[in-house]
Amino acid sequence: MIIVKVKMKxKVKMKxKVKVKVKMKxxxxQYLPINQTPNISSNISSQKISSSGSFSDSDSDSDSxSDSDSDSDxxxxxxxxxxxxxxxxxxxxxPFYQLANKKENLKGNSRKTRQKTRKQNxxxxxxxxxxxxxxxxxxxxxxxxxxxxxxxIIEEAKMISTELIRIAISWHEMWFDSLDEAxxxxxxxxxxxxxxxxxxxxxxIIEKGGETKSEIEFLNDYGDxxxxxxxxCRQFSKTRNENFISEAWENYFRCFRRIKKDISMIKSLKLxxxxxxxxxxxxxxxxxxxxxxxxxxEIYIEKFDPEIVILKTKQRPRKIKIYGxxxxxxxxxxxxxxxxxxxxxxxxLFGLVNTLLANSSTKSSTKTKLHLNIQRYAVxxxxxxxxxxxxxxxxxxxxxxxxxYREANGIVLNREHLGISDFAPEFHKLQIPQxxxxxxxxxxxxxxxxxxxxxxxxxxxxxxxxxxxxxxTTSLAVMSMVGYILGLGDRHPSNILMNQYSGQISHIxxxxxxxxxxxxxxxxxxxxxRLTRMLWNAMEISGVDGIFRSTCEKTMNILRSNxxxxxxxxxxxxxxxxFSWKLNSHEENNNxxxxxxxxxxxxxxxxxxxxxxxxxxxxxxxxxxxxxxEKAVSIVLRIVNKLSGRDFDGSIKLEIDQQVQKLIEEAxx
Numbered sequence: 001m002i003i004v005k006v007k008m009k010x011k012v013k014m015k016x017k018v019k020v021k022v023k024m025k026x027x028x029x030q031y032l033p034i035n036q037t038p039n040i041s042s043n044i045s046s047q048k049i050s051s052s053g054s055f056s057d058s059d060s061d062s063d064s065x066s067d068s069d070s071d072s073d074x075x076x077x078x079x080x081x082x083x084x085x086x087x088x089x090x091x092x093x094x095p096f097y098q099l100a101n102k103k104e105n106l107k108g109n110s111r112k113t114r115q116k117t118r119k120q121n122x123x124x125x126x127x128x129x130x131x132x133x134x135x136x137x138x139x140x141x142x143x144x145x146x147x148x149x150x151x152x153i154i155e156e157a158k159m160i161s162t163e164l165i166r167i168a169i170s171w172h173e174m175w176f177d178s179l180d181e182a183x184x185x186x187x188x189x190x191x192x193x194x195x196x197x198x199x200x201x202x203x204x205i206i207e208k209g210g211e212t213k214s215e216i217e218f219l220n221d222y223g224d225x226x227x228x229x230x231x232x233c234r235q236f237s238k239t240r241n242e243n244f245i246s247e248a249w250e251n252y253f254r255c256f257r258r259i260k261k262d263i264s265m266i267k268s269l270k271l272x273x274x275x276x277x278x279x280x281x282x283x284x285x286x287x288x289x290x291x292x293x294x295x296x297x298e299i300y301i302e303k304f305d306p307e308i309v310i311l312k313t314k315q316r317p318r319k320i321k322i323y324g325x326x327x328x329x330x331x332x333x334x335x336x337x338x339x340x341x342x343x344x345x346x347x348x349l350f351g352l353v354n355t356l357l358a359n360s361s362t363k364s365s366t367k368t369k370l371h372l373n374i375q376r377y378a379v380x381x382x383x384x385x386x387x388x389x390x391x392x393x394x395x396x397x398x399x400x401x402x403x404x405y406r407e408a409n410g411i412v413l414n415r416e417h418l419g420i421s422d423f424a425p426e427f428h429k430l431q432i433p434q435x436x437x438x439x440x441x442x443x444x445x446x447x448x449x450x451x452x453x454x455x456x457x458x459x460x461x462x463x464x465x466x467x468x469x470x471x472x473t474t475s476l477a478v479m480s481m482v483g484y485i486l487g488l489g490d491r492h493p494s495n496i497l498m499n500q501y502s503g504q505i506s507h508i509x510x511x512x513x514x515x516x517x518x519x520x521x522x523x524x525x526x527x528x529x530r531l532t533r534m535l536w537n538a539m540e541i542s543g544v545d546g547i548f549r550s551t552c553e554k555t556m557n558i559l560r561s562n563x564x565x566x567x568x569x570x571x572x573x574x575x576x577x578x579f580s581w582k583l584n585s586h587e588e589n590n591n592x593x594x595x596x597x598x599x600x601x602x603x604x605x606x607x608x609x610x611x612x613x614x615x616x617x618x619x620x621x622x623x624x625x626x627x628x629x630e631k632a633v634s635i636v637l638r639i640v641n642k643l644s645g646r647d648f649d650g651s652i653k654l655e656i657d658q659q660v661q662k663l664i665e666e667a668x669x
């Protein structure tokens with residue numbers, strides 16, 4: 001009897017367990033698909049379903065590991081069953097390396113091996129996918145939670161963000177970049193799936209029709225040819241007849257040449273045709289980006305300037321003007337096809353450093369106090385590939401100042417480069433001693449006093465000149481030390497600005513941080529910060545041995561004394577899962593990372609946020625997650641060594657003056 005009762009209880013428990021698994025499978029269907037981006041404008045009920053699914057999953061994990069496995073198995077079976085064939089036939093946007101890997105697994109591996117591999121991938125990737133979507137869902141829930149209380153503000157903010165993203169990357173630019181990359185996939189790599197993964201999302205966009213005059217004009221000019229080209233690609237996919245793909249690329253190339261010509265002719269945009277919603281916006285409830293200050297009156301957007309200037313650089317950023325409720329004009333740089341979230345974090349770091357410098361200045365007992373600070377500006381990311389950057393007022397880049405001086409004095413701008421070419425036509429083939437000789441010859445062609453002369457010529461009197469020179473030297477010293485701790489690279493003259501009135505030095509474009517520029521395979525930067533002879537000669541007569549050195553030592557002392565506060569911010573900076581700095585620093589050393597970055601760049605730069613599928617971006621995060629964490633640990637340790645004086649020899653702790661001396665020697669060697 002006892003045995004019978006035990007068996008009956010076991011049967012009841014088994015039935016209960018089956019019921020739990022069935023419920024888990026039903027709830028698994030309520031999850032958003034892995035490759036679907038949650039829509040900010042979706043209703044609150046759908047988000048509650050997604051959120052409740054996440055909570056139920058975490059609850060089930062606490063009850064039983066087998067239940068969570070069954071939940072993941074259900075999703076894995078439904079996702080993997082026809083993932084390769086369906087994505088290939090329907091030409092969905094699936095990364096080509098995923099297609100290749102899955103095809104190889106289906107052909108070469110046994111069933112047990114495939115199941116084991118899928119299970120391992122499932123365990124490694126599920127956490128990252130859920131984490132990425134959790135961020136989006138949490139932000140969406142917060143926005144939707146605020147919407148009933150402030151509906152006008154929420155709708156205006158979403159509209160302004162969406163329209164600015166639309167302006168930042170036009171359809172002409174999206175198609176130009178995509179056709180260029182698709183041609184490389186097909187003609188260089190013979191990779192038809194990769195080609196279609198690039199072009200299919202853009203075809204889906206134009207099928208929905210245009211919303212602005214600019215988009216409608218694009219459809220009128222290129223729509224028929226692009227539709228014909230896509231139909232030819234579909235026929236090629238079915239029949240593998242080379243004639244179809246040849247006809248498709250004839251249409252694509254015609255569009256490419258015309259788009260390239262159109263882009264070169266577009267110097268500005270009319271807001272009325274590019275974004276009617278922003279053109280009609282009047283007296284908004286949204287503050288001017290970067291103007292909010294606690295306790296002060298808010299400055300709201302009154303209207304946008306109807307003319308948008310396109311700058312003549314590679315990424316073609318837009319210069320926009322916004323009129324505020326204070327009747328002043330605010331200028332911004334609208335950058336597309338570039339992730340500026342790292343710049344935002346750097347501005348936060350500069351804010352902390354300014355606070356530390358200000359506190360140290362108030363405690364100083366010296367009679368001559370130097371007001372040390374770093375020039376900051378507004379950085380407002382609108383999406384992973386677009387954002388607003390505040391225009392630094394009354395400032396010119398060192399490149400522009402040097403160019404202006406040399407042109408006024410009849411000096412060729414690239415005199416040193418021409419000198420090296422004349423002295424050694426095959427400079428890249430020379431050994432290091434011969435390269436040094438050619439470099440010294442190029443330096444002998446001038447005295448490197450351009451910045452020194454600019455400071456003098458742009459000062460009304462000697463007193464102003466002395467103040468500007470002091471501000472120039474101290475600001476250069478502060479940024480040299482902070483930039484060294486941050487591992488800031490790519491400090492060419494166009495990324496260094498000088499204020500016209502104060503002489504203060506400020507920096508822009510913080511894409512290369514954590515010594516990424518030092519790890520480049522071509523032209524790596526081996527110096528801790530930029531301190532060339534032009535910068536040196538613009539200081540006082542003692543050069544680096546005067547105010548520059550003392551300011552460097554004071555700044556380094558403040559940074560090392562407050563290393564706990566700095567590390568708290570930098571660790572969050574380094575471990576942020578949204579950043580791809582690891583890929584940027586190693587893209588030239590690993591072919592897989594090069595391909596991965598291509599896919600990540602395409603998914604983030606070709607499509608605006610309101611049209612983009614983030615599955616490729618999530619795959620990029622998953623693909624290198626483990627190596628990224630290892631790199632993050634080494635980056636953190638490197639920063640700790642810098643802030644403790646053990647950056648040159650881990651076994652020897654240098655004093656502040658010794659550390660500064662070594663850094664100056666390395667920068668000027």
